[in-house]
Every structure is written in C-alpha cells, then in structure tokens.
Amino acid sequence: MSGTIDDLERAVEATLFAAEEPMTVEALAGHLGDADAGAIRGVLRSLSDHYGDRGIALVERGKRWHFETAPDLAHLLRREREQVRRLSRAATEVLAIVAYHEPVSRAEIESIRGVQTAKGTLDVLMEAGWVRIAGRREVPGRPVIYATTAEFLRHFGLETRRDLPGMDELRAAGLLDPVDDAYDALVEERKVMEKEAGKAADTVEPQMPRSTAGEEEFSADSTT
Secondary structure (H helix, E strand, C coil): CCCCHHHHHHHHHHHHHHCCCCECHHHHHHHCCCCCHHHHHHHHHHHHHHCCCCCEEEEEECCEEEEEECHHHHHHHCCCCCCCCCCCHHHHHHHHHHHHHCCEEHHHHHHHHCCCCCHHHHHHHHHCCCEEEEEECCCCCCCEEEEECHHHHHHCCCCCHHHCCCHHHHHHCCCCCHHHHHHHHHHHHHHHHHHHHHHHHHCCCCCCCCCCHHHHHHHHHHCC
C-alpha cells in the first residue's frame, strides 16, 4: 500500500473501527494489501496514544487490537437489557386460556387443555408480569384462581380484554395451526354425530301389543 504515514494511519483506524473482532498486526497488514508489519505497529502505537484520554481507547489484548469504551465511562453505557424469551407451546396455551376464561383455576385450565399443567408454566407467565393470582375460588378446597394483568394488555396493545381477537381473526392472521384447525373440525363433527345418535336413541321404538289376559283374570278374581 503506497501513500504517506497519515494515509496508513487512517486506513488502520477505519479497519479496526469496522472490524467485527480484534485483529492482529499480520491480519491488518494483509487486509491493507500486504502493508509493512513494522509500519502497522508504529501506527497502532500512535493511535493508542491519540485515543489515550478520549471516550474510546485502542488497546491490545493477546496480540490483537481493538477499540473499546474508556473504562471510566463504562457505567454510562450500561443499560438493563430486556431478555426476549419465546414462550413454549404449553405457556402460550395457558396464557390464552387465562385471557379468555379468567378468572380460572389450574384445574379448570387442565380441563380445557386436556392435559396437566406444570407449575413452572404459570410461574413463567407470572414472572413475565402477564398473569397474576386473583384470589381463591369459593368452593371446597378454595383453589387459587388466575387472571391477566394490566401489563398483559399493554404488552399486546389491548385496551381491555374485550379487544382480544376472536377465532376468525386468529385464523386469518395465521396464528392457528392448520393441524389444530383440522382437529377442531373433527371434534366438532364427532359432537354432531353423537348429538344425532342421542336423538335417535330418544325416539320411541314401536312395541308389540301387551297381553291383558292376566289383568282381566286378576280383575275377575278380585270381584268374587
């Protein structure tokens, strides 16, 4: 690479600034068209001095160079990061049941889902701030009942639970699994068949005429 030392300094500075990871002198030299390694080292020392009292510093760690925040300013850049966690299918189902049926107990959730609900599933939803304990059901055993929170509404952009989407909206948005749709259709078809079968069973079947000979005999005997 030809040019003045200033050109090389600018090139090294720009390369390290854009680099995704620290670079060795050899890597810098190769990246800059087989520049002289000795010249690269001189530039690195010069840049290190230049950034010595600024907000960022050029440092060497394990023979690799990179820019980093000045240690005394690190606290200014520290922020709480929101960890995005993907809900499991079970947690999603439980959240939907609570939202559409609240207040609801664990037993009622399990009855709707058809499977047991692990305690950790509700814990995850409560830690997220979307589900809360809403009291106890006034029935034998007084089970805990759960409901959604104001944070749940805020997170999903709802003013009230009345704004929850209906089944048609969920299906149109592609949020319902086609397999689930097919299963629901089969269940509905089975319910219709069972209902029709029940009606057929309630129909009075024709019966053979019952003999009254015994009754007449009993009546005759009782009058003598």
